[in-house]
Amino acid sequence: MRKLITPISSAVALALAAGVATPAMAQDSDTRIQVKIMATAVLPDGEIDTINADNLGVPAGTQTEANNNVVPTVAIEYFFSPNISLETICCVTQHDVDVSTGPLAGAEAVSDARVIPATFTLKYHFNPGGVSPYIGAGPTYYMWFSEEPGAGLAALGATDLDMSDELGVALQAGIDVPVGDSMLVSLDAKKYWVGTTAEWYDSTGALLLSTDHNVDPWVLSAGVGLRF
Known part of the structure; x- marks a missing residue:
């Protein structure tokens, strides 16, 4: 993960420098x-934090x-002022978890x-109208669905899985x-702190295993945007 943090930090530092050097456009x-x-x-991440029942x-x-x-x-963003905005994202991502x-x-x-990952971040933009670095923070609510016991746990009798x-x-x-009057290119990095409790059950409904996991992802994005 340190290999990821270094280029992100460098990119943000360059962005800050560029933002200071570039006059804000109207x-x-x-x-x-x-x-x-x-x-x-x-x-x-996905690592086990606590084994609750085994x-x-x-x-x-x-x-x-x-x-x-x-x-x-x-990502949809509403600007309260040139510097302050509220952003939410829309996506669904799929993951497997393996014993390591x-x-x-x-x-x-x-x-x-x-x-x-329902997420809202309040953001501050340092150079609105020009090359604009930003920072943000906010709550997230992770909603899991369609999870199934993996082959390894299924072989041990697990037939159902619930993740909180x-x-x-x-x-x-x-x-x-900015690229032109209304288009932009964007680079974005988010660090999440969020967990989940995974519970595996057998065909009778008996609990086989309960574990708390640190999900805690890095979420790195690149793309284009339009301002309306």
Whole structure:
């Protein structure tokens, strides 16, 4: 993850420098709505934080990790003023979770879990109208659906899986670069802190395993936007 943080930090630093050096262009005060179409890499953690119940005899030290995914996203932003805006994103991303350590390493624990990361961030734009770095923060609510026991847990008798919806927070940084009068190119990075409780059940409804997981993804996006 440090390899990801370094280029992001460098890009934001360059953006800040560019924003200071570039005069702000005239901005229409009636222009309130901005819509971005982005390609987004979702890079979750997925590690086990706590084992709440274990009727399977999971070996001590067992750990898990979630796979990455790239999805299209839409970001819709409302500007209260040239500097201050509220943004929400729309996307669905799918992840599997595999055992990463111990004798069960490689076993699939979660299959095809899909999540809607309902997120709102209040943002501050440093150079509105020009090359504009920004920062933001806000709440997120992760809503999981379609999750299934992975092949590894299914082989141990799991037939059903439930992952809890949870509230978390997100921090954000990025840059908007104007192209013409109303179009822009955007780079965006978000860090989320959010978890989930996963519970596996057998065919009788008996609880086999309950674990708390740190989802905590980095979400990195690049795309284009239009201002209305």
